[in-house]
Amino acid sequence: MNNLLEKLNDMQQKAVTTTDGPLLVLAGAGSGKTRVLTHRIAYLIEKNNVAPWNILAITFTNKAAKEMAERVESLIGEAAQDMWVRTFHSACVKILRRDIDRIGYNRSFNIIDADDQKSLVKECLKELRFEEKEFPPKAIMSEISSAKDKLLTPAEYKAEFYTDFRKGQIARIYELYQKKLEVSNDLDFDDLIMLTVRLFKEAPDVLTYYQNKFRYILVDEYQDTNKAQNELIIMLAKEHRNLCVVGDDDQSIYKFRGADITNILDFEKAFSDACVIRLEQNYRSTQNILDAANNVIKNNSGRKGKRLWTDQGSGQKINVYKAEGDYDEAEFIADKMNQLSRDGYKYSDMAVLYRANASSRSLEDVFMRKALPYRVLSGLRFYDRKEIRDMIAYLRLVKNPHDDLSFRRIINTPSRKIGKVTLDNLSAVATRENTSLLETIKNHLGEFSDNLCQFYNLIAELIEDAEKLSIDNLVESIYEKTRYRAFLETDEKAQERMENVGELISGAASYVETSENPSFEEYMDNLALVSDIDNYDEEIDAAVLMTMHSSKGLEFPVVFICGFDEGLFPSSMSMFNPEEVEEERRLCYVSITRARQLLYITCAYRRMVYGKTSPYNPSRFLDEIPASILDVTDSRKNVTEYTIPQAKASTYTPESSLFGFSSQPSPPKTSGEVFKTGDSVIHKKFGRGIIISASPVGNDVHYEIAFESVGTKNLLGLYAKLTKDE
């Protein structure tokens, strides 16, 4: 039993064994937070004999939930399966699917995403005759969302802001938006939380049931909770008060999405008897890296206060490179990476972090040219891709024929020659008869154009399919019968899109395979709530490019933070507002603490932004790191023997002279084998396939491969890790 505690330091042990009563664990970056959470759960079950079904563990991401469940299971075995380890949203869906009828909703509600929200807002604006210029849908969406985060109903929102004319207008939009959601039985993400809170308030017996069920509650990333989520947790914990929240106020970087840092700062006000434990020993980074982070973050006010330390030595200094321009900056990073690769690092040990996605451009240009293996953790997620959203819209319409949002989305995709005029007529009739668009066609078969009737027949056929086919076959059937595949095939550039649909189908197949009791509804819930199929395959040896935000929770032996300039970071959008600068500073703290061994920070004297080149100055955050732990290289010093070319920054590579290694790409890494057309090969992820074509590209080979399961894909030999199929 004690071996559960063996590998934990004193503070971690205390966090694990303080099982009863409210507990706030302030867990600094890299301080073993996940270890504490999982061991605490194991301790509760094994040592305190708490039943697994009496435990609720809440995370923000599916990935974190999955990881936590797996790690607990490896500690205590299958008993772990009876716990609730869920994201806020999926826990709420589960609660609502059981009891939402108690507050007048239908239990078979649909979950809509940001894209649908936007269409819905646009519809509302149109109906209210508001101009999109004056009320940008995006801004309205975030206003509605933040109202819901604060648990404000349209009426309460109206009452709170009755003096503000504009907000009064927005209240009308919000009101209509909410009405439309109710009519079509849709919930948006914020509703999932807000309505659960409402359910608990209006149906006290439901609340009591869950209060008694969840005798022990754990919340991860507590600094990211919004007001509604906090309220939800506090309500649930009220009875037994065994609430353990884990977080780091210094890592709160999602204010723009509603995260309320005061939840964690005021936890001790909400629970005056709360025990507070700080985890400050860091197991990830060198002391120099931690000192950099500590010195930056100490400039923020209103912190809980923490100072990270390690017993693993000071390590190298922080390397700073002041580049001439953005391409020079990218080349410096690429050349350093190649050098480190020769020194024995893998490319996958290295990450480049930037403030905004747009910054990946110059990096990608240079990396591509130098044939440096890299991957971008893109801004666009799998389920946000148009083709995927279209397929999902068909699925949703099949599941719920009254889903007008989905209807509108795909009525003319692929083109069925049904345009605005037809649609306006149809929707006028639908409004008059107070029914959905598809239902309206059904009720007037023959009266509308052939195109509409054909569409109705198509959906009717698919609904029949849904009853007899497994989900993956249903998706395939939709793909074929809607002629979506044919539609993509006409477009040469749609190769990737077809691959994406292929992934959707194989994802559905694996859901059917792995789920104990596959159901259409559960599959659709997963689609709505699972942000991304885990396409971050760590096996591939490639450097990773991503935003600072998406780096949270990850770690790399080598980290490059680029664009360390005033106006980029802190961003020009926030640099004049002290509160927002503090959030940027937290982002800086998060970024620095991703690094284990080596940290490189780069800035540039001038950059091209929005097509214009202008001068830049190093970020204020650079000044906050003590000079004694910096190792600065300046492209404008030390290179006096060279004249600095004024115009062509992209051809300027001072580092080749500075660091004594060439800017040539590293020698080609052999992929082991070269294949020829007709060869049968095995790919780790895609399975067996036949080489259709092989053409040399630089020092690599480009293959077109027909896979048995996922269709034809284009792959590069260096990354594909193909093996011969004997």
Next chain:
DNA sequence: CTCAGCTAGATTTTT
């Protein structure tokens, strides 16, 4: 209804 051509706007995004 469709598509070419133009204009305005351009952080970060766990669900």
Next chain:
DNA sequence: TCTAGCTGAG
């Protein structure tokens, strides 16, 4: 500079 999204001509 890039691109999403709108507008108007065919």
